[in-house]
Amino acid sequence: MKPPRTAAEIDLRPFELRWHGATVEGEGARWWNESVAVRNPFITGDSTSRRQALLVIGGMVAVGVVANLARCDLQSDPQVSMEALKVQQQMGWNAGEESRSLIFTLRASPTDAGGRQVGPDSMTTLWSAMRPVQAAWVPYYIPTLFRSLADERSGSLRGQMSLVHTDAMDQAFGRGRAMADVFGVAGAPDDVALVIDLPGPEAVALAAGLSVRFEPVWLFDNWPHPLGVVPSHLVLGAVLYYRSLLEESAGTRAVSPAAGAVDGGSAEGAARPVRPPPMFVLDSNRLAPYHDAADQFDNRYLARLPSAQALRAAGYRRVLYVRTHDGVGAQLRELDDLNDDFVAYGQGGVDVRIVSADAFQLDAALAPAAPPSYVWGGSPYLHTYFWHSYGWSTASPARPSYVGLARSFGSSAGADYRPVARPTMFSSRTVGGLSGVGKQRPSGFGLVSVRQSASGRITAVGAGRSGSFGRMGSSSFG
Amino acid sequence: MSNDTFFGVQIAFRRYRDDASRARLHDIITRSLADQGLPEKRAFWKNVVALLKGNAPHFEYGYWDFIRGEAAEGEFESWSSEIEAGLATESEEVGAGPDEVHRLANAIGDPRFVIVSALFLIDGGTNTDRTLGERCDLPEASYFKQTTFARLADSIPLMNFANVRADAVYVAPGSEKDGITELELREGWPHLKPLER
Numbered sequence: 001m002k003p004p005r006t007a008a009e010i011d012l013r014p015f016e017l018r019w020h021g022a023t024v025e026g027e028g029a030r031w032w033n034e035s036v037a038v039r040n041p042f043i044t045g046d047s048t049s050r051r052q053a054l055l056v057i058g059g060m061v062a063v064g065v066v067a068n069l070a071r072c073d074l075q076s077d078p079q080v081s082m083e084a085l086k087v088q089q090q091m092g093w094n095a096g097e098e099s100r101s102l103i104f105t106l107r108a109s110p111t112d113a114g115g116r117q118v119g120p121d122s123m124t125t126l127w128s129a130m131r132p133v134q135a136a137w138v139p140y141y142i143p144t145l146f147r148s149l150a151d152e153r154s155g156s157l158r159g160q161m162s163l164v165h166t167d168a169m170d171q172a173f174g175r176g177r178a179m180a181d182v183f184g185v186a187g188a189p190d191d192v193a194l195v196i197d198l199p200g201p202e203a204v205a206l207a208a209g210l211s212v213r214f215e216p217v218w219l220f221d222n223w224p225h226p227l228g229v230v231p232s233h234l235v236l237g238a239v240l241y242y243r244s245l246l247e248e249s250a251g252t253r254a255v256s257p258a259a260g261a262v263d264g265g266s267a268e269g270a271a272r273p274v275r276p277p278p279m280f281v282l283d284s285n286r287l288a289p290y291h292d293a294a295d296q297f298d299n300r301y302l303a304r305l306p307s308a309q310a311l312r313a314a315g316y317r318r319v320l321y322v323r324t325h326d327g328v329g330a331q332l333r334e335l336d337d338l339n340d341d342f343v344a345y346g347q348g349g350v351d352v353r354i355v356s357a358d359a360f361q362l363d364a365a366l367a368p369a370a371p372p373s374y375v376w377g378g379s380p381y382l383h384t385y386f387w388h389s390y391g392w393s394t395a396s397p398a399r400p401s402y403v404g405l406a407r408s409f410g411s412s413a414g415a416d417y418r419p420v421a422r423p424t425m426f427s428s429r430t431v432g433g434l435s436g437v438g439k440q441r442p443s444g445f446g447l448v449s450v451r452q453s454a455s456g457r458i459t460a461v462g463a464g465r466s467g468s469f470g471r472m473g474s475s476s477f478g
Numbered sequence: 479m480s481n482d483t484f485f486g487v488q489i490a491f492r493r494y495r496d497d498a499s500r501a502r503l504h505d506i507i508t509r510s511l512a513d514q515g516l517p518e519k520r521a522f523w524k525n526v527v528a529l530l531k532g533n534a535p536h537f538e539y540g541y542w543d544f545i546r547g548e549a550a551e552g553e554f555e556s557w558s559s560e561i562e563a564g565l566a567t568e569s570e571e572v573g574a575g576p577d578e579v580h581r582l583a584n585a586i587g588d589p590r591f592v593i594v595s596a597l598f599l600i601d602g603g604t605n606t607d608r609t610l611g612e613r614c615d616l617p618e619a620s621y622f623k624q625t626t627f628a629r630l631a632d633s634i635p636l637m638n639f640a641n642v643r644a645d646a647v648y649v650a651p652g653s654e655k656d657g658i659t660e661l662e663l664r665e666g667w668p669h670l671k672p673l674e675r
Contacts, residue, residue, distance in 0.1 A: 031646070
């Protein structure tokens with residue numbers, strides 16, 4: 001242990017090295033100017049009293065940094081906030097809660113959507129199986145959640161996983177199929193990308209329904225945790241349930257000339273295989289409410305979408321954002337972390353509209369014994385005029401009376417939406433009256449408290465940011 | 479209430495074949511590990527900035543923040559702890575073969591980015607604080623331009639380091655062999671924004 005420096009030494013070389021690290025990931029160093037502490041009126045005398053006074057002051061203002069200062073004096077490692085995902089990637093998926101189990105609040109299924117058993121290989125290979133087929137979308141694919149199943153320390157996670165299959169997922173799947181059908185009606189534009197933003201399992205189910213026509217680009221950027229704010233294990237269970245169906249769709253979709261048909265284009269266009277458009281799939285629970293609590297692990301995360309420039313470069317000038325109404329009378333709008341993105345889309349020449357997933361309703365005209373079929377507005381006639389209601393149809397309206405009805409229904413189901421900048425906790429901010437650039441992730445978001453040794457190794461994990469610590473054994477590190 | 483100011487900047491520049499920038503940064507950091515006096519600190523940052531400025535035409539992604547008041551110290555702690563955690567690879571991982579993500583990344587893009595982070599916690603109300611504030615007071619449209627990041631880098635040697643409470647520098651990757659692809663950059667540093675030329 002390095003002995004405390006004298007006042008003379010500090011005056012001569014005030015910057016004291018507090019951290020240095022060098023790995024294949026990178027290297028760096030951090031210093032602290034001890035002479036600033038000398039100027040503090042609470043501190044007098046030799047270096048020992050200065051250090052003690054720092055402990056008192058630091059206890060009031062900044063636990064993390066002062067704990068660092070006190071490293072030599074305290075028997076415990078300093079407490080810092082760290083990104084939850086980084087902690088899990090270092091400590092294992094259930095960091096700090098190894099004795100707890102996941103709670104599956106949704107119905108489990110013994111077999112997948114194809115009626116087959118799912119083995120461990122389906123879990124460890126999920127992240128590579130879900131990679132987009134088109135190379136253009138691979139950079140935007142976020143395999144983080146799927147890779148949690150492949151981690152060598154995730155044996156207990158794989159052991160606890162269940163396939164998730166619920167009635168709400170069946171409804172979402174049917175709505176996805178109906179939405180895919182809308183893209184096959186006359187006048188459907190061929191430059192629309194989808195952004196699906198529903199509660200995880202329903203988002204997966206809707207995407208599975210749409211997968212006959214759209215290429216899924218999964219954006220699940222966290223790991224599950226027994227105390228996770230975001231119940232991502234349910235998302236994993238849903239993806240595992242639909243995995244075989246999604247893979248089958250990928251095989252047929254890749255050679256489908258569907259878009260050639262939907263754009264009403266030439267025979268040449270209809271005959272050649274075309275690129276399926278992308279659908280970016282998000283879990284709306286990523287921003288679930290969280291209050292710093294000892295029984296919650298903040299595994300929330302932010303959406304990451306391609307820029308308007310990237311979408312336009314790939315030929316997509318429109319985005320249809322799929323949400324559900326949050327409540328009766330509630331206005332449809334994007335989740336807070338997407339506001340900047342959507343406003344930028346508008347400014348970058350990409351039109352954004354919302355479609356409410358629950359605007360696709362059971363076809364009321366079907367006989368009671370017929371299998372359930374969803375159509376937009378609950379009517380096959382309105383369904384046909386979906387694109388007219390959004391003003392995106394490339395075909396002339398044939399039945400003005402239906403167009404009028406469709407527009408009326410569409411206006412309440414998201415067709416009138418336009419992105420408007422609004423203050424959110426993720427907005428850029430100005431601090432202290434000067435221009436400044438806010439980090440997209442606000443302070444405290446997706447962080448947990450850990451104790452960290454001088455080498456950067458995590459020695460304890462707290463559930464909340466200020467929660468109690470569960471001491472981690474060094475055996476975790478091998 | 480804290481009266482500090484946080485200033486942080488991250489720059490990702492493209493690294494071309496045989497470029498020695500990363501190795502030179504490594505040398506600068508390694509040679510400056512000991513406790514530092516004010517002249518040494520100033521010389522250290524002048525060297526870092528000179529190297530950065532030499533790569534200014536290749537700045538492609540970046541991020542910066544300037545925060546005054548009680549949030550400043552927490553911001554310094556947040557940035558530094560997150561970056562340091564990312565560098566805290568356990569010894570048994572070092573030297574192991576690349577995992578599948580790295581293989582995928584390398585298949586998609588050449589490893590060719592270097593990311594440099596510079597963080598400062600400054601005494602509020604000092605000349606250094608005022609100077610930095612003036613230099614960071616930019617129109618919003620300029621926030622993410624290549625020239626802005628060159629200007630921000632130029633601001634560092636203007637500091638009186640007697641007013642600097644804490645500073646930190648980080649470089650990624652950590653070896654000449656490893657490189658950061660554009661895919662890895664987007665996934666690992668999603669907050670970095672493309673810079674306008």
